[in-house]
Amino acid sequence: MLKLYHVPISFNSRRVWIALLEKKLQFELVELKLDGDQFQPDFVALNPFHHIPVLVDDGFRVIESLAILDYLEAKYPTPAMLPTEAQNLATVRMAQMVTINELAPATNLLFMQMLGVKSDESKLEEARARLATGLSFLENLLGNSSYYGGEQLSLADIVAGTTVSVLHYFNVSLDEYPILSAWCERLVQRPAWLETTTSTRDVAAFISRRKAQIAQSK
Numbered sequence: 240m241l242k243l244y245h246v247p248i249s250f251n252s253r254r255v256w257i258a259l260l261e262k263k264l265q266f267e268l269v270e271l272k273l274d275g276d277q278f279q280p281d282f283v284a285l286n287p288f289h290h291i292p293v294l295v296d297d298g299f300r301v302i303e304s305l306a307i308l309d310y311l312e313a314k315y316p317t318p319a320m321l322p323t324e325a326q327n328l329a330t331v332r333m334a335q336m337v338t339i340n341e342l343a344p345a346t347n348l349l350f351m352q353m354l355g356v357k358s359d360e361s362k363l364e365e366a367r368a369r370l371a372t373g374l375s376f377l378e379n380l381l382g383n384s385s386y387y388g389g390e391q392l393s394l395a396d397i398v399a400g401t402t403v404s405v406l407h408y409f410n411v412s413l414d415e416y417p418i419l420s421a422w423c424e425r426l427v428q429r430p431a432w433l434e435t436t437t438s439t440r441d442v443a444a445f446i447s448r449r450k451a452q453i454a455q456s457k
């Protein structure tokens with residue numbers, strides 16, 4: 240039986256959770272609280288870097304969300320979520336890597352600011368500009384396709400979609416990106432996405448808990 244160690248609000252683990260549901264696999268969820276569970280010896284034995292997500296499949300452990308997605312695709316290839324044609328595969332990988340390497344760091348900075356961690360205005364400007372470049376790139380990359388890399392949901396839609404669909408929490412609007420906006424609307428209506436959405440109320444509770452922890456540690 241597949242077992243996913245996760246935190247529902249984390250987009251790093253939500254992308255794996257959604258892939259498991261989209262592939263209609265049977266799995267067990269183990270929810271961690273990131274204020275200490277990740278340092279418990281049993282968990283550190285699974286992931287010495289103490290990060291979620293971790294997937295365990297019949298005793299085989301996989302860390303790193305993108306490695307987990309590739310593992311799931313190779314082991315459970317139906318429905319296929321990774322095209323094999325060269326340009327489509329490159330499109331999928333570009334959307335994944337731009338999300339991870341460009342959007343996510345910029346989003347993290349805006350998140351820290353939201354929690355009250357001071358950052359230079361120039362760094363914030365840089366983060367906003369990086370997000371704008373990333374979103375325009377993703378808008379053009381999707382173009383006339385329904386999904387990244389073709390007409391079927393791909394791993395890139397899951398990776399990019401779980402990040403792009405929460406940008407409104409950071410006051411980043413998709414109004415200037417009509418293609419991304421429509422794509423995102425379609426994704427969030429899918430059963431797997433609805434099932435894994437954190438409610439606005441839980442997001443607010445999470446933010447105020449993190450704010451309190453940060454204020455306490457000052």
Ligand SMILES: N[C@@H](CCC(=O)N[C@@H](CS)C(=O)NCC(=O)O)C(=O)O
Pocket residue numbers: 249250251252273277288289290291292302303304305
């Ligand atoms: N590159 C990793 C990043 C995982 C990651 O940063 N997870 C965070 C939560 S979003 C975490 O577990 N933080 C707790 C810690 O590092 O102690 C992946 O894609 O799986």
